[in-house]
Amino acid sequence: MGRVNAGDVPLLGGIAPFKDAYAFLAQSEAEAAAQFGADWCRYSTGGSTHGNQTLALAVGQHGDRVIVSRTAHRSTLLGLILAGLVPVWVPAAVDEATGLPAGVDMHELAAAIEANPDAVGVFLTESSYVGSLSDLPAAVELAHQADMPVLVDQAWGAHFGSHPAYPKHAIAAGADAFVISGHKTLPVYSQGSIIVAKTERLDPDRLERAFDASATTSAAGSILASTDAGRVLLGSELCTRLLDDLLGVVAGARTRLRAAAPFKDAVIVEPSDFGPGRFDPAKLVILLAGTGLSGNEIEKEMIAAGLPLEMADRDAIIPIITIADDESTVDRLCTELIRIAEKLDAAPPRDITVAGSWRSRIPVAAMTPREAFFAPHETVPAESVLNRIAAEVICPYPPGVPVVVPGEVISREVLDALHTAQTNGVRIAYASDPTLATFQVVRDVASCA
Numbered sequence: 001m002g003r004v005n006a007g008d009v010p011l012l013g014g015i016a017p018f019k020d021a022y023a024f025l026a027q028s029e030a031e032a033a034a035q036f037g038a039d040w041c042r043y044s045t046g047g048s049t050h051g052n053q054t055l056a057l058a059v060g061q062h063g064d065r066v067i068v069s070r071t072a073h074r075s076t077l078l079g080l081i082l083a084g085l086v087p088v089w090v091p092a093a094v095d096e097a098t099g100l101p102a103g104v105d106m107h108e109l110a111a112a113i114e115a116n117p118d119a120v121g122v123f124l125t126e127s128s129y130v131g132s133l134s135d136l137p138a139a140v141e142l143a144h145q146a147d148m149p150v151l152v153d154q155a156w157g158a159h160f161g162s163h164p165a166y167p168k169h170a171i172a173a174g175a176d177a178f179v180i181s182g183h184k185t186l187p188v189y190s191q192g193s194i195i196v197a198k199t200e201r202l203d204p205d206r207l208e209r210a211f212d213a214s215a216t217t218s219a220a221g222s223i224l225a226s227t228d229a230g231r232v233l234l235g236s237e238l239c240t241r242l243l244d245d246l247l248g249v250v251a252g253a254r255t256r257l258r259a260a261a262p263f264k265d266a267v268i269v270e271p272s273d274f275g276p277g278r279f280d281p282a283k284l285v286i287l288l289a290g291t292g293l294s295g296n297e298i299e300k301e302m303i304a305a306g307l308p309l310e311m312a313d314r315d316a317i318i319p320i321i322t323i324a325d326d327e328s329t330v331d332r333l334c335t336e337l338i339r340i341a342e343k344l345d346a347a348p349p350r351d352i353t354v355a356g357s358w359r360s361r362i363p364v365a366a367m368t369p370r371e372a373f374f375a376p377h378e379t380v381p382a383e384s385v386l387n388r389i390a391a392e393v394i395c396p397y398p399p400g401v402p403v404v405v406p407g408e409v410i411s412r413e414v415l416d417a418l419h420t421a422q423t424n425g426v427r428i429a430y431a432s433d434p435t436l437a438t439f440q441v442v443r444d445v446a447s448c449a
Helices: 021-035 049-057 074-083 106-114 138-147 204-213 219-232 238-261 294-304 327-343 369-374 414-425
Strands: 040-044 067-069 086-090 092-094 101-104 122-125 149-151 179-182 193-197 316-318 378-381 395-397 428-429 440-444
Touching: 021 040, 021 193, 021 219, 040 049, 040 204, 040 219, 049 074, 049 149, 049 179, 049 193, 049 204, 067 074, 067 106, 074 086, 074 369, 092 122, 092 138, 101 106, 106 138, 122 138, 138 149, 193 204, 193 219, 238 327, 294 316, 294 327, 395 414, 414 428
Parallel strands: 067 086, 067 122, 122 149, 149 179
Antiparallel strands: 040 193, 092 101, 179 193, 378 440, 395 428
């Protein structure tokens, strides 16, 4: 226990004297705001979940509409529920060659803005879990023409904006606010995140109240200190060099794996597949359908080799490679992937399919998410759930994008998406029954067919 607790330093009385700690923290946050070209910033010890919920609580009033990318993380949805905001969902465009999301569909976004001129904000997720991005400057232009702020979940892009070969961070691309998870791609403690905003279209006092509403009053100083150190690193020449090295090792990994016999029929995504600024070049995404290999089997062997993957299902594997890696660690990753793939038995090749998390058809909403979340509910067997109104959130995880949203009618397409994800080895998260044998639905509404 001593070793576990050795790094636990509180903010109050640990990082700084009790009465001075918040002023000390505020100085660091002001420096961060200036660094990102913004005028408001807070460090969170609640991860990007807290950041996304802060932005939801700050942008509107109960009952207001907001336009939201359907690739939004569960934390954004629950932020909307907490704030009583009503989502107008916008589907992602899907890249036909890979089956991956290619950012928000701009035609759909323009139509949603035109149809909802009273919407109080646009929530986007940049980048997606697999590294793809929308044309963010174009999305911002559409929203700002309607005087709507753009709020970006940039959890997977803490390193954006620090090297010209990577996408810009969201503020630099014109957005009004973004949230980053320092711990995902920077040397920052778990739960360390940063919320940054420009206040031309957002009220700074409301942002403060929204942040404080669900922030702990016993913040871990060690997390905050590592967040600030990660932020300073982002602005340094060292970070630029590390990101440059990262480009090289990930590009080398793509080349090596593509040349290896077991992966010759895999789709190994290149940044150029998505266009300039539309894909994180640090992401190594390997699509296995054409090889007949199982990502689940590869994952088991990689865990046994001491190299767990960030994400794996039947058809894809995504290791996470960061500035903490170098040629030796990525060489070991590739060596093990090739060794394991060579010894596994491959099934016949499969067609590339689109995961349920990225599907374009939005389910029918019979109630708002908040109404359904707080409504009386009951648990029903799976065979009775078709056309019932969902009372719970269910996400295949990763990527953590809700397939079942409270208030939406549970359709056959939704059930098929969940069962396909389950069959393909994806964890079913946040469901009251992760086996999908039962579901929680709004009580006394037998059918919405």
